[in-house]
Amino acid sequence: MEETTKTKFFIPPATIRVRLVGVLSRAALFSNPRYDGVLKQVPMAELYDDQWFYVIPGTGDKASFYRLKSAYTNEAVYLNRGKAGTFDFNSSFDDQFFSFEAGTGSRVGTFRLVCPATNAVLFSRANSSDPPVGSIPAGAFFDDQWFSFAYEDMELQSIKYDIDEHKILEVQPVSIATKTARNETEDTQISTVTFSESIEEERTFNSELGTKLGVSVEASVGIPLVAESKVTVSTEISTTIAWGTATRTTKSWSDAIQITTGPFKVYKIYASARRSRFTVPFTAIWKSKSTGQTMQTAGSYGGVSVYDFETTYSEVTNP
Known part of the structure; x- marks a missing residue:
């Protein structure tokens, strides 16, 4: 089993845009209306406006979790039944709340994005895979589940x-x-x-x-x-x-x-x-x-x- 930790690592404030880049795929996730709520990816070298997300802290009983809001579509990322997509941010469904599992050792600075409500983890594979972006049960560990934040110019x-x-x-x-x-x-x-x-x-x-x-x-x-x-x-x-x-x-x-x-x-x-x-x-x-x-x-x-x-x-x- 891969080693992860819940130890706090740096999570950007809700006002700063970031891209989510797959460590294995070297691809950046994006949300665009033309794909009808399906989370897609492109090579990280290709920078477009639809790749930017905000990390939004939860409140109340969700205060220990985070949501990912597309700066382009204003929709929230969700993981459910093998899918990874986006939906109306105002809906606040449980499958939109995530924890960041920080990597250790050679994976320091990277994380797994886990949805406790659906016991799912996000993955990003080579674009030749079908699908290249999706989710699987969080108990299974694979190299394609590790991501890092890429920040806007600061x-x-x-x-x-x-x-x-x-x-x-x-x-x-x-x-x-x-x-x-x-x-x-x-x-x-x-x-x-x-x-x-x-x-x-x-x-x-x-x-x-x-x-x-x-x-x-x-x-x-x-x-x-x-x-x-x-x-x-x-x-x-x-x-x-x-x-x-x-x-x-x-x-x-x-x-x-x-x-x-x-x-x-x-x-x-x-x-x-x-x-x-x-x-x-x-x-x-x-x-x-x-x-x-x-x-x-x-x-x-x-x-x-x-x-x-x-x-x-x-x-x-x-x-």
């Missing part, structure tokens, strides 16, 4: 970090650079040693939607960082957010240290710092490019910051 409006909920996962001292100062005279001297170094840091944005809203996005956002063992947020910068992918950045650091060197003495000068690995949860606000409707998603920022730079020196006893 723009990232803002990211708000919950700094109070940050977690410092690791703090380590790191060596930045080492230099040598030599006094090859008979007189005591004051030497100036300068450092000008490039330090690599790292940041990762993880979203509960993964890459479903695009592999990357351009945005002006603040970046969390650690300074003096505290997490703060920088002023907004224009950056590319690549969801789930670590982005490495370079920070410049420079310093000059004066040391008194004795006659014929050798000194080592060490530059070091602290490096922290940390996470900060955030809330992202997205806006539909076509309708202006917004939705909120959760995510987590993971960062590696280098801070608390320090220079020290000591005499080399056996140069």
Whole structure:
């Protein structure tokens, strides 16, 4: 038996349109009046207005279930007696209410659409099948029952970090650079040693939607960082957010240290710092490019910051 879970996964708000795409068939479902209430599908690469649906939460004793409303026909999807079709949304029949069974393991981010009232699950097969779209008893598990949401074009409006909920996962001292100062005279001297170094840091944005809203996005956002063992947020910068992918950045650091060197003495000068690995949860606000409707998603920022730079020196006893 396939493993599923009722664990909550992201379900779009009722104001945001989505397409239902079969993972195996790679086809998008659609509802069109010319097919008289029969749910059909086309290859997902072919985008038409009749493929958009709204996910509508139930109310009352149906509060734990959802309905799928076609944005094109305003009809509700139903599963009954092997069929998958659409009917008047105002009818609110039991066969129109669904639960989303989230996949686990290699199926994370996908779901089965199950109608408890009819004990039916939706399937999407190759278009050569008869029928390509329909339903079977929910107790039977097959690869053609898994779907994912494809979202309309969305723009990232803002990211708000919950700094109070940050977690410092690791703090380590790191060596930045080492230099040598030599006094090859008979007189005591004051030497100036300068450092000008490039330090690599790292940041990762993880979203509960993964890459479903695009592999990357351009945005002006603040970046969390650690300074003096505290997490703060920088002023907004224009950056590319690549969801789930670590982005490495370079920070410049420079310093000059004066040391008194004795006659014929050798000194080592060490530059070091602290490096922290940390996470900060955030809330992202997205806006539909076509309708202006917004939705909120959760995510987590993971960062590696280098801070608390320090220079020290000591005499080399056996140069």
